[in-house]
Amino acid sequence: MSQRIRIIARLRPRLRTEPDDGCVQVVRHSNAVASGSNAGTTSSINIVNPRDTSQVFKFQFSNCYDEASTQEEIFGNDVQPMVDLVYQGMTVTIFAYGVTSSGKTHTMQGSKAAPGVIPRTVEAIFAHRRRLVDATPTLAPEDISISMSYMEIYKDDVYDLLVTRENAPKLPVRENEHGKVFVANLTYEPIASFSDFETIYTRATKHRSVGSTNLNHASSRSHAILAIRATIFDRTHNRSLTGTINLVDLAGSENNKLTGNDASRMAESAAINKSLSVLGQVVHALNSNQTRIPYRNSKLTRILQDALGGSSVGLLICNLAPGAKFRQDTLNTLNFAVRTKNIENKPVVNEQDHRQVPRPPFPTLPSSIALGGAGPSGLPRTGAARQSLVPVPRKQARASVSVVATGAQGFQPMVMPPLKQEPPPGTMGLTLTEVEFEQKVAKVVEAEVNRRMEELERQRQAKEARARLSMERELALRATEAGNRASFSDHGDDCDDRERSGSVASEKENRRPRQAKSKSKSPRKESISLSIPAGILTPVLKRHKELDSEVRSKLQELEQKFDRSGKDAPDVLSPVSKKKMGRAYVAAARSCSEKGDLQAALDLYRKAESFVPDNIKLKERIIEIDWAVKNSRPFIPSPKPKKKSRSKAKSRRHESVEGASDQAMEMDHPEANTGEGRHHRRRKEQLKSEDEEMDVETELLHDERHSKRGRTADDERGGEVMEIEKTPAKRLRRSERRKNAVVVVDSEDDDDDMPHIPMKRGGQRPTAAT
Numbered sequence: 001m002s003q004r005i006r007i008i009a010r011l012r013p014r015l016r017t018e019p020d021d022g023c024v025q026v027v028r029h030s031n032a033v034a035s036g037s038n039a040g041t042t043s044s045i046n047i048v049n050p051r052d053t054s055q056v057f058k059f060q061f062s063n064c065y066d067e068a069s070t071q072e073e074i075f076g077n078d079v080q081p082m083v084d085l086v087y088q089g090m091t092v093t094i095f096a097y098g099v100t101s102s103g104k105t106h107t108m109q110g111s112k113a114a115p116g117v118i119p120r121t122v123e124a125i126f127a128h129r130r131r132l133v134d135a136t137p138t139l140a141p142e143d144i145s146i147s148m149s150y151m152e153i154y155k156d157d158v159y160d161l162l163v164t165r166e167n168a169p170k171l172p173v174r175e176n177e178h179g180k181v182f183v184a185n186l187t188y189e190p191i192a193s194f195s196d197f198e199t200i201y202t203r204a205t206k207h208r209s210v211g212s213t214n215l216n217h218a219s220s221r222s223h224a225i226l227a228i229r230a231t232i233f234d235r236t237h238n239r240s241l242t243g244t245i246n247l248v249d250l251a252g253s254e255n256n257k258l259t260g261n262d263a264s265r266m267a268e269s270a271a272i273n274k275s276l277s278v279l280g281q282v283v284h285a286l287n288s289n290q291t292r293i294p295y296r297n298s299k300l301t302r303i304l305q306d307a308l309g310g311s312s313v314g315l316l317i318c319n320l321a322p323g324a325k326f327r328q329d330t331l332n333t334l335n336f337a338v339r340t341k342n343i344e345n346k347p348v349v350n351e352q353d354h355r356q357v358p359r360p361p362f363p364t365l366p367s368s369i370a371l372g373g374a375g376p377s378g379l380p381r382t383g384a385a386r387q388s389l390v391p392v393p394r395k396q397a398r399a400s401v402s403v404v405a406t407g408a409q410g411f412q413p414m415v416m417p418p419l420k421q422e423p424p425p426g427t428m429g430l431t432l433t434e435v436e437f438e439q440k441v442a443k444v445v446e447a448e449v450n451r452r453m454e455e456l457e458r459q460r461q462a463k464e465a466r467a468r469l470s471m472e473r474e475l476a477l478r479a480t481e482a483g484n485r486a487s488f489s490d491h492g493d494d495c496d497d498r499e500r501s502g503s504v505a506s507e508k509e510n511r512r513p514r515q516a517k518s519k520s521k522s523p524r525k526e527s528i529s530l531s532i533p534a535g536i537l538t539p540v541l542k543r544h545k546e547l548d549s550e551v552r553s554k555l556q557e558l559e560q561k562f563d564r565s566g567k568d569a570p571d572v573l574s575p576v577s578k579k580k581m582g583r584a585y586v587a588a589a590r591s592c593s594e595k596g597d598l599q600a601a602l603d604l605y606r607k608a609e610s611f612v613p614d615n616i617k618l619k620e621r622i623i624e625i626d627w628a629v630k631n632s633r634p635f636i637p638s639p640k641p642k643k644k645s646r647s648k649a650k651s652r653r654h655e656s657v658e659g660a661s662d663q664a665m666e667m668d669h670p671e672a673n674t675g676e677g678r679h680h681r682r683r684k685e686q687l688k689s690e691d692e693e694m695d696v697e698t699e700l701l702h703d704e705r706h707s708k709r710g711r712t713a714d715d716e717r718g719g720e721v722m723e724i725e726k727t728p729a730k731r732l733r734r735s736e737r738r739k740n741a742v743v744v745v746d747s748e749d750d751d752d753d754m755p756h757i758p759m760k761r762g763g764q765r766p767t768a769a770t
């Protein structure tokens, strides 16, 4: 059964420096006051329309907390029921969302005096474990293991906060064969008690990127995700149930006019705003039932994929800052929340069967303890239906698990399907855990893809070498023929038969490579072997030889997936290969758009985007073409980027180096003037212009101008958050402006991730010299 994300809102109190203008208010409706667990269900956030102060917008959520609300209240009403679900084997994700300085970190982390959701949750997890062990004679404390991971997403890179920053590499985000996204190589540290957690968390929090802005002296510059995982082992039957709670403190969206950010803060801010904008796009795509959900456009959405339309139970805490200064941001936050309300997740129970052979049904534990039946108090329900620990296929599990929110207290017990006698397909029977297994498979696939890329490269080089060789032989043959003709004319008919036969023999010899060349063109030789080399898995799973064939079949399945569509390819390719693929798709897209086939161009640009998801200019192009397609308008491409538009200094340097190397190439390789040489140069030029296409335009995605562009009257009426749009009219105006302005960009700025920030010498007409 599906379940909607639960939304609550919390208004923080005014800070000393903030005026009391009362423009955002929490209003409790009379029927809800003192109605016990239902308190707050009909409370709403009221906010005055910034454009028309006579209008008041009203937003209703599950719970709305005012300035006087306490950490205890929020935890008790809305978080505690979620903690109980962890022991039912579910994944729960709680995220705090809001503009900078709205109180997200205060709510999630809190302070010593007022601990927030995070410490309270961990305390509750340990308390629940104690109660469970006390109530279950067959369960020893060590049968429930609790571990934690803590990561941050800083400028769209993932870092492990449990290792020191100096040796913290950027962590890759991967997807396993079940479509589950995970951060590879993330540390999971076991914790035995709350004080263990405190020590590790306090140390790790110091690694988090925090900076000072005008709005918040300790502003989070990254999104932080703390995961607490509880695994219950049934040692007798070698099965386990794993529940996880993800506590996400998002960085706040920022209005750079208010934050007074310097250049480095601006870069952080751009990354924060970009990822939040993608989050908005994901929510929009889910709500409008789009087939393509742009999870891959940022690491944040990729990692939160399970919580947004996935198999996690979700709680969104909307943090609001009071005061007219934040009014527009508050409206945006509330609009985001309204949209998120409609997202449906399909929670599943994460069970794992570690048995090697199928077994009869799992015997019941004492009826006094039910893993899946914790009551509102956190104590186990008596007589609740016991859960199966047999893993069920994903689809079936989704359909069978029933988690229904019932008022503030939350959830009904689950009804699990009857046990199956046969282990379902895909049961691994490994001593490796599933995650370890998936990581190993991912590594093997990555190695295999790299091997294939290298093989391709080797084939290309071999082909070039063959072509060169054949040309040399052709030249040699011609020279021999010319020599023979000369010798015939010198010797006339006296020519020795042996000489003739020698020349014929040498001609045959010289022709042989041509035949070889034509043979090499046969598709059988050119195609890449799809099969996995026999020994490739052996080093990885030395101790699990019996699994080799199973892993092999999984790998082949993955490979077929990889071959069928580019969808899964980007994650297993190296950054260089991704860029190459992106470039190839951009080239194809451009050619379609030049031919006027905008839909095909759009599809190809989107394909390119899946390989280079961070390319902001590419995103802009997609938005523009999408707009043109939707509105049946012609697409007016931006003026073709000139070499000098990126950097005069750089391109001059580039040109001189390239010019010199081209000349050198011509001298070293006479074939540079041949058809092949010209082809090589043409290809180089094409690549250069494709590179420029990937850098189509220079603009911040979500800076102040952009957010203004994204707002409409609809937005302010409490409607939906607007998509960022650029109309062709605006494009035209901008390209007109460009004609009259010289764009100067930083000569060293060659980073695809970050857009170049143009500085305009306004009004000057470009001269030939410039």
Ligand SMILES: Nc1ncnc2c1ncn2[C@@H]1O[C@H](COP(=O)(O)OP(=O)(O)OP(=O)(O)O)[C@@H](O)[C@H]1O
Residues within 6 Å of the ligand: 011, 012, 013, 015, 098, 099, 100, 101, 102, 103, 104, 105, 106, 107, 216, 218, 219, 220, 221, 250, 251, 252, 253, 319
């Ligand atoms: N409910 C509250 N009660 C008292 N003080 C609060 C409350 N919420 C927030 N504050 C205070 O407001 C300030 C900003 O809060 P906080 O740092 O949590 O904001 P934030 O949303 O995490 O900001 P950023 O996105 O910049 O990290 C802090 O000084 C915090 O102590």
